Amino acid sequence: MKKPSRAPFYSIVIGLILLGLGTAWLRHTTMEIPFFSGEQRPVWLIEARVDFFANNEAVVAKLALPSDPPGFRTFTEQAASPGYGWAVIENNGTRRGEWTKRNASGPQTLYYKAQFVGEIDAGPVVPEEPPVPQEVIWDGPQATAAGQILAMALSTSSTPQSMTRELIKLLQNPSPDQNASLMLTAEPNMATLLEKLLNQAGIPARSAMGLYLEDARRHQSLTQMVEVFDGYEWVVFNPLTGQEGLPDNLLIWHRGDQSLLDVIGGSRSRISFSMIYQTVPALELARAQSVDSVFSVIGVQRLPIEEQGMFKLLFLLPLGALVVVFMRVIVGLKTSGTFMPILIALAFLQTSLGLGLFSFVSVVAFGLVLRTYLSRLNLLLVARIATLVVLVIFIISMLSLVGYQMGLNTGMTITFFPMIIIAWTIERMSILWEEEGPKQVLVQGGGSLLVAVMAYSLMQLQFIGHLTFNFPELNLVFLALIMLMGQYTGYKLSELRRFRAMIDDVQQDLQKAGDSK
């Protein structure tokens, strides 16, 4: 008989391992599901506080809100303001939060809180269609001054960026020339002035309000930045320093000319920002953003919580099966019932180990005692097993009741034991006892419990539960390992002992034969 080639088998095994690990890695990177359950991710919690004085009439307070700030991702947002209605209104790329109240008087305080995840590569801000520079109208003398400044900057620059830098240099010169100081008196706000000049030069520019993030700062205000369109993307400039590009800790709160805060029905409105750097579990973060990824289909997080709990246990089973295969194929441990140990291990997960062991052993021992009486009744096998099932249920309820009376709430959890399986175990052990003696019962029962405890101690590890639940595809790796062990034709560990005496004897015989010659 020809041995079939093993290449297809090994390629399947390697394929399964790669598929499992690869999917896990992709899901880890694209959906940021953490590999460790305790992992924390830093987020910025920013609180915008709006104070105003209501004039005893209907109030509408509108606050510009960040929408997709480059370099950040919104994690959560909420508004806290008792008695106010709250809505977020989105209107061609801008977002505004609206607080409304029929009637309010006296000092009012409204809060808007949002958490942002930072440290994300800010991609270029590319508009859908190239913007058109706005028209700028100056008064007579200013128009001349503006024209001269622009001509000067234009002659020493080549691109929109360098043009912007040159303009900032001219305007920020410690000893500004005539034109610059004229312009600055007319428009003291550097950013607005810069924006206007650039637009006049035919370069689209707009102002953007950004928030510098510093840990535990209160009463921060927004900083005005200028965004310049370089023909492809919007480039951020700091109008005061001329620094190009978006600083890592700057969050663009809103853009354009729209006001930050409008209050109708109130006066003396004020806004201040405070922020702290805090950490949240990475898993929650991943869950919040898992909506629109291809890989989220694989995750079970979309299921209702109840089903999720079931899957949490289900996904642990392959690991238990792996342990059983290992213990039987490689170690050669005898267990009673092939996969009974996994079921016991699952029950241990619900009951805790010590209590589980105690109740399992006592249920089986009690069952064995009853079974010896049953054997005298000479019942048919199926009826006998059924009797045992009923008896096991009684024993378990008794134990639960006793546990409850003794104040052990955990006594109730032993109902998780697979009763039919236990009944069969009792039956098999009792026959084993009759046929092979109590020693075999101890060997096989002990073997089952040992495997169960080993499977349990792996399954209860938090990071294993985390991995198998959040990365169900890792079970493919277990599958590959199980298949690999199915190919193992070497000796079992137990056989190294089983044949030991024989090898030694034969060796001695050979030696004796050699001596006598």
Add this chain to the structure above:
Amino acid sequence: MRWVSPWRLQRMGILGMNCRNRDFIGSYNSRHLFPLVDDKLKTKLLAEEYELATPRLFFVVREQHEIAQIEKKLAGLDGFAVKPAKGSGGKGILVIIGRREDKFIKSSGVEITIEDIRRHMSNTLAGLYSLGGKSDMVIVEDLIQFDDSFDGYSYEGVPDIRIIVFKGYPVMAMLRLATHASDGKANLHQGAVGVGLDIATGRALRAVQFSKPVVLHPDTLRPLNEIAIANWRDMLLLASRCFDMTGLGYIGTDIVLDKVRGAQLLELNARPGLSIQVANGRGLLPRLRHIESLKPRAHRTPEQRVDYAMQTFSLD
């Protein structure tokens, strides 16, 4: 507590459980042939068809209600063996060697009643002794009157000869002697004595009980190294023909020597155990690999195969 290194086992050519299951049982025994040997009734009928000697079948109990009438059926029988058709590992075999008044005497000398037999049968029917608890049948067959040459070699039970047959070649053999410790059963792990037999001659090589070498039978104190099986070649032929009968490449045949009727096939086993290697003091693997390396159909008849095996695996 000492271990032996796997490389030493390898050098000795010891066949391990995983290797047996995958490379031999898995590769040479097709699944659909298993029922032929797992069901002793089928084996028996097949053996009769192929004219292989096997203990006479008295009757079969298939249904629970038939148990009520067994007293009548057992009426004329002094000695008989009650076996589950699908039993494994010698489980559920009840050997009655005689009667005293209305009691039955087990091979161990213990007296039991007809009720005990009924319960045993009803347990068997329900699948207590069968693999996986499937419902089963009871076979009642003739008791073996074992050959005088085994006098003093077996205690309370029938000595049987286990021969491993690979692709029709007998590759290793041992004699299994029941002891008091094994309760009349011939299973090594239950305490029976295993005597390795030379394939070429049928003479004892060495003997073990509980994996330890023994020189004398523990109960009768007869020296075990004097054993030589009569009609050895016939026995090997019977074993070898089981391959043609079943088509299974790797089987263990259990053969007994009856005083009157000669070598009898008791049962076949598609998953023969590994302790035969301990009894023989040598590994199966080199012999199995040797047979594997032979050209297909190198020897067509059982006679050719047996002669080849007797030559090749001779120890002298």
